[in-house]
Amino acid sequence: MTGAAVAQGDKTRVILELGSGNDLHGCDYTKAALRAVADALHHSSLAFIRSLKIDKTKLGVEVTIGVQRPDLVQIEEIKALLPVGSPTVGVIKGGLDVPDPEHDDAAVIASAAVAVRVDVSALATSGKRARPPERR
Amino acid sequence: MAVKRMVLEFGMGTDISGADPTKAALRALRDALSHNSLSIATALGQSPEAMTIDVHIGVPRPDKVDGARVLAALPHGKGRVTVVDGGLEVHDDVGKASTLIANACAIVSLDIQ
Numbered sequence A: 001m002t003g004a005a006v007a008q009g010d011k012t013r014v015i016l017e018l019g020s021g022n023d024l025h026g027c028d029y030t031k032a033a034l035r036a037v038a039d040a041l042h043h044s045s046l047a048f049i050r051s052l053k054i055d056k057t058k059l060g061v062e063v064t065i066g067v068q069r070p071d072l073v074q075i076e077e078i079k080a081l082l083p084v085g086s087p088t089v090g091v092i093k094g095g096l097d098v099p100d101p102e103h104d105d106a107a108v109i110a111s112a113a114v115a116v117r118v119d120v121s122a123l124a125t126s127g128k129r130a131r132p133p134e135r136r
Numbered sequence B: 001m002a003v004k005r006m007v008l009e010f011g012m013g014t015d016i017s018g019a020d021p022t023k024a025a026l027r028a029l030r031d032a033l034s035h036n037s038l039s040i041a042t043a044l045g046q047s048p049e050a051m052t053i054d055v056h057i058g059v060p061r062p063d064k065v066d067g068a069r070v071l072a073a074l075p076h077g078k079g080r081v082t083v084v085d086g087g088l089e090v091h092d093d094v095g096k097a098s099t100l101i102a103n104a105c106a107i108v109s110l111d112i113q
Helices: A029-041 A075-081 B021-034 B067-071
Strands: A012-023 A060-067 A088-093 A096-100 A105-118 B002-015 B036-038 B052-059 B078-085 B088-091 B098-112
Touching (some): A029 A105, A075 A088, B002 B021
Antiparallel strands (some): A012 A105, B052 B098
């Protein structure tokens, strides 16, 4: 996966959540993508929203999905899964298809990245703002 | 200044056939860390080394976990580890070997105004 969804203004990325999901039978790319996003979301809890008293509606949320058939992903279903903010969803070619030619089936795998952005200049805690290098 | 929680990272790790709780715990922590890329410290004008990371592990036989080996997985910050009896152990049918699951949570905190 090399692309990214559209950046959202001047907000600084504070976390990138990563996940993968699959649909083992049926080649449902939307189902695989939904599971990938759910996996990404459920490996972290964004405690800073409460700690820094951030208005959740002002968070920037960018979802990027990688699947082999991006045209078959229902973007509105992905948006409905996001709990906060007004997400943008980008779907690009990626993920992995594992064909089973003997049974005319395939397992389809989706990758998901969810970037959460905050306007740090609006925070009371941001005395020394710096553009961050990415970590991990 | 007050130390506040910024992010909680969750993961799961296993030792399929060795029943080594340290190995399962280490994999659980790595799983938690590798699902998230954190830039919140630098976004708030702090060094990643300023992060404090409280690692909580649930695994069978917690007394056998080498905490220093687990904490070595942390790339930045000051780590502390707490291991409790948890996770899951599943024995094989003949009662010779078992599979271990460890659950991990890394609580990342920063000292903020």
